[in-house]
Amino acid sequence: MQGNRRKELREKAVNEGERPEARRAARAGAADRAGGVWSGSWVAERLGVELTGDDTLTDLLGLALRRNPKRAHLLVSNVLGKHVPQSPSVVYGHGVTLGRRVRELLADQAGEAVVLGYAETATGLGHSVADGLGTAPYLHSTRRPVTGVAQAGGFEESHSHATSHLLLPEDPALLAGDGPLVLVDDEFSTGNTVLNTIRELHARYPRRRYVVVALVDMRSAADADRLDDFAREIGARVDLVAAASGTVTLPEGVLHKGQELVARHQPPEAAEQPPSQGRVTRVDLDWPRGLPDGGRHGFTPAHRARLEAALPAMAARLSKALPRDARRVLVLGFEELMYAPLRLAHALEQTVRAEVRYSTTTRSPVLAVDDPGYAIRTRLVFPAHDDPADGPGDRYAYNVAGAGFDAVVAVVDSVADTPALRAPDGLLARLAAHTPQVLLAVVPSYVPAPPSAPERPSMLPAPLRGPVFSSYAPEEVGWLLQDLSEVTLEAPTEEREEAIQSGGAHYAESLPVEYQPSEQYQRLFHSALDASAARLAQAVGVVTETVLAERSPRPVLVSLARAGTPIGILMRRWAQYRHGVELPHYAVSIVRGRGIDANALRWLAAHHDPRDVVFVDGWTGKGAITRELAQALEEFETSDGITGFDPEIAVLADPGSCVRTYGTREDYLIPSACLNSTVSGLISRTVLRADLVGPHDYHGAKFYRELAGVDVSVAFVDAVSARFPEVTDAVDTQAKELLATDRTPTWEGWAAVERISEEYGIHDVNLVKPGVGETTRVLLRRVPWKVLARAGAGSDLDHVRLLAEQRGVPVEEVTDLHYTCVGLIHPKYTRGATGADGKAVTV
CATH class of the missing domain: 3.40.50.2020 (Rossmann fold)
Structure with missing residues (x-):
């Protein structure tokens, strides 16, 4: 709150108001800083209006007189780009x-x-x-x-x-x-x-x-x-x-005195309308289709990104149309249309050698006085040309006439591109009377599509955040999911497996009962985390540096819930630690056989540039999700017409050689794979069921608040990010080498899975779960048949062996296995089936 500061300034104004020499010195200092007379001195001397405050105040402001019965003076900004070029x-x-x-x-x-x-x-x-x-x-x-x-x-x-x-x-x-x-x-x-x-x-x-x-x-x-x-x-x-x-500070009777001054100095109307002399040429900007011309109906970060991408080409078109010998150019906006002309002028300023200035027309009637101590030296008067709601009337362009512009680029929206604009007394003719070249650039007026009901992407709810949903801090991740915490979705593992394999249900229609780790298993998790934290930190650094170098300098991280979410948080933390950049991070649902959540994509496209979105996952197995994402995005582009999403996934580990963006291609233990919700913000795997998720809803998930006592989600990401300083040099070296390497996916993992599927008589690659992470998931969520382990694999498989022992699942050592381990689900599961060793396959 600013009350005390305002009182101090008021007291300062009163005190200095008693000392004319202090006021004169302040104005003189402002004039010295500006290199000339203060542009408020004319009004100040005649009306006794005083500005007192910060040292920069008179640099920012001049004074003029309004033709307004409510207020005599006008504070004229020197940096707003409205009245002063x-x-x-x-x-x-x-x-x-x-x-x-x-x-x-x-x-x-x-x-x-x-x-x-x-x-x-x-x-x-x-x-x-x-x-x-x-x-x-x-x-x-x-x-x-x-x-x-x-x-x-x-x-x-x-x-x-x-x-x-x-x-x-x-x-x-x-x-x-x-x-x-x-x-x-x-x-x-x-x-x-x-x-x-x-x-x-x-x-x-x-x-x-x-x-x-x-x-x-x-x-x-x-x-x-x-x-x-x-x-x-x-x-x-x-x-x-x-x-x-x-x-x-306004003296008594200032309104009446101001009106008298306006009447005395108002020039004859004819003096404001010299004949047109310059040429008027229309320039096609090639404005991006569907991009709003400003914020009248809203302007999102995705819109901003589209504009940024298009500005250089539009500035080049303007530059090409300007006279070669132009030394001073004005880009003139139109009333509320200020931002688009400003950005065009800014881009043009960086393109041409000429001095570029920017201002806009206005409906505000102001007296013009050709005096260096007055803020509005000249004015052009012309009829309104956009069929305004308040009826016809005059509009104005100030400080344009007599300013020595070799060319003026008039930027209007298409609603204002009317015969009145080109009339003999219209804006273009008025400009042509004072400059040899006028360029007209028209920006399409954005008209929103008619509202259609709840399915409009812009009506989708904002992301869920902790602590209301998940145990992560709210800035770490926003979940584009709906909260199904109050719905009973869990089913016994055997029932789920039977329903899934019989075709009676999809795996995403229910949830497995959350695995409650024993004390021995929890000790194993913490031991594995201590041993691997530095290795994980290095992989996080490498994949993040690769993303920043190749994908986007300011990526929007979108993790695939849930395995990708801790990795997305770690990547976000690395970018902040190493580059001081705060990256947006969201989590979305993708379901094998059903695709990615299209409503989440619609929300992302409405709030970010899809080209900046980088999908993040924990690891690749055989590459099923990689293929699922590519197919889903292709279908989404066809159905919604929204382009720009890149199907390439960034992962911590890519043992399947399925992607180009990764931290490592080794198949080792990522401790977050050892647990379920208790290492993923207490969020369940995602749910997609027709009776719970409508066509205009996000996919669902549950927040297991009751498991807070055993939650290690934040402990996991804290342990890894604490090792960032010690791996920085190694990350720089490895990332540099990796960026110079051919990382084209070979899909070796998929080929290995197909061989295993045939060799073990499974004949369904979906029942072969390769890699340490996927094998762990099988043991935690599904009814496994057996585990294949690479001969000689070490401590990375300690937790796998423990889970397998608890589940009565045999571990078979195999030489020349592409992955460190592979989990197999029996192809014909029925209740009461037995494993390969004859033990009952039950939980």
């Missing part, structure tokens, strides 16, 4: 920096935040703040109603010339979460707009935390106290982040 790097950088400050403030809650910007001036700023946050979806208010899109809220901006704000998210659930809401405006004068917004939204979508962001905070101490009181009233925390703070 500015370097797009400066404009974008201020927004991103504020977003990073918000991310630091929110810490673990940053990944749950939603950003809301205010139309029209802060639509681009709010979007840039969302970029700085990194993973936040973005929405801005709008004054443009859109047919077919339901209003999710609205509020009033009392001092504005156009007061009504609409909230029109494509996804009605966008504002319904309980994570922090970040509200972004260019400046806070009284705080009324923010208070009105929070009041409106809190009544519909109550939450515990709000963050208010602005370039400058100019509220009085009383206004700050009012917001503090309101926060206490609704029981929410309200933080404030601003680039600069200060106060505006």
